[in-house]
Amino acid sequence: MTTDKPHTALKCLVIDDEPLARRAIVDFIAQVDFLSATASCGSALEAQELISKEKYDLLFLDINMPYLSGIDFLESISQPPMVIFTTAYSEHALEGYRLQIVDYLLKPITFKRFYQAALKAKELYLLKNQAREEVSLVESSMYIKHEDCFVKIQWTDILYIEAMQNYLKIHTLEKMYIIHQTMIAIEELLPKEHFFRIHKSYLINVKHISSLSGNRVFIHQIQLPIARQRKETLLNDIIYKNLLSK
Incomplete structure (x- = not known):
C-alpha cells in the first residue's frame, strides 16, 4: 500500500467476511490518492466495535455476512458515514438506495467500477463539507x-x-x-x-x-x-x- 496519502483522504473501513474480497478492496483503495484504508474487518459485529472508537468517512460494506447482515448493520447506526455496498447479489439494490448509499458494487468488482464509485463518494463528501462551511459562516x-x-x-x-x-x-x-x-x-x-x-x-x-x-x-x-x-x-x-x- 502507498503511504503518501494526503491528509484530506477519506478514511475508509472495509467490511467483508471473505478475506480475498476484503483484500481486493483494500488494494484498490491503495491506488486512489483521495482514499485511505484505515481499517478492515470480517463481520458487522467487529465493525460496530470499530466505529464506536473511530470516525470513518466511508464504509465499503458487504451485505451477506454471518450473524448480522450489512443492511441490518447499517440500519442500526444512528448517524452512519457514507456507504458503498459490495456484494455478489443484485436483489438488494433497491434496499441499498432506500438507505441512501453512495453506490452498489457487484462482485467481482473491476477497478474501473470501483473508481467510479469512489469518485461519487468524494463528490458527495465535498458537497457535504461545503454545506457545513456555509452553515457555519451564517451562524458565525x-x-x-x-x-x-x-x-x-x-x-x-x-x-x-x-x-x-x-x-x-x-x-x-x-x-x-x-x-x-x-x-x-x-x-x-x-x-x-x-x-x-x-x-x-x-x-x-x-x-x-x-x-x-x-x-x-x-x-x-x-x-x-x-x-x-x-x-x-x-x-x-x-x-x-x-x-x-x-
Whole structure:
C-alpha cells in the first residue's frame, strides 16, 4: 500500500467476511490518492466495535455476512458515514438506495467500477463539507437592533455580554451595544462551545479569557465576577482541557 496519502483522504473501513474480497478492496483503495484504508474487518459485529472508537468517512460494506447482515448493520447506526455496498447479489439494490448509499458494487468488482464509485463518494463528501462551511459562516454572525439601525456582529468579536434587567450590554472588541433582549434568549443563539455563563449577569466568550484568579475572570484586562459553582465547571470544561502543565 502507498503511504503518501494526503491528509484530506477519506478514511475508509472495509467490511467483508471473505478475506480475498476484503483484500481486493483494500488494494484498490491503495491506488486512489483521495482514499485511505484505515481499517478492515470480517463481520458487522467487529465493525460496530470499530466505529464506536473511530470516525470513518466511508464504509465499503458487504451485505451477506454471518450473524448480522450489512443492511441490518447499517440500519442500526444512528448517524452512519457514507456507504458503498459490495456484494455478489443484485436483489438488494433497491434496499441499498432506500438507505441512501453512495453506490452498489457487484462482485467481482473491476477497478474501473470501483473508481467510479469512489469518485461519487468524494463528490458527495465535498458537497457535504461545503454545506457545513456555509452553515457555519451564517451562524458565525448575528444582527442586532441598535438605536435606529440593524448592526451585524461577528460572535468572535464579542468579549462578554452583561445583563441589565430586560436589556443587555454587548461588549465587543470595538464598541459596546445596548439591546432590548434577555440573557437566556441570546445564550440560546450563541454557540455553546464558545460562550460560557460565569454569573447570572455575565456571559463570556472563552476565546478572550486572559486569566482566571480567585473569583475573577479577566477578559482583556477587564475583571468580571464568577460564581463559585460556575468556576468549577469552567475549570473542568475549558481550562483543564487546555492546560499544558499541572
